[in-house]
Amino acid sequence: MAYIIFMDVSGAEHMKIVLSKIEDFRVKGGSGTTFKGGPQDVIQDSRYLEREKHQYKDYFNEITRLLTDTDKILIFGPAEAGKKLKNELLHSYPGLHAKVSKLIKTDSMTKNQMKAFVRDYYTPASTGTYD
Secondary structure (H helix, E strand, O other): EEEEEEEEEOOOOEEEEEEOHHHHHOOOOOOOOOOOOOOOOOOOOOHHHHHHHHHHHHHHHHHHOOOOOOOOOOEEOOOOOOHHHHHHHHHHHHHHHOOOEEEEOOOOOOOOHHHHHHHHHHHOOOOOOOO
């Protein structure tokens, strides 16, 4: 799930939520034997990875539709999705990638904490030195 937080010129915050349809892929199957080093069924996970790649692409396309009318973009969060989003912006949306201020790894936050984080990052008195 992605939370898109907008700040308008008056400083008011607005939040939109983009739901993720990315499945949690866990390869199942294969059979083992009771013998150490015995034959094993080979699990082909390339189709799972390809499906996950397409799901991320669709998810990021949905997010970027909401980012088209922005001046600056701050990407933050606890997982690797932020890094994947920034990479997708670099390759597919160079205009939006140029607007990315920073990618910050953070702990999980409540909605109010996220709004405060964005507000603090972009206020003129802030040094913007979150790491």
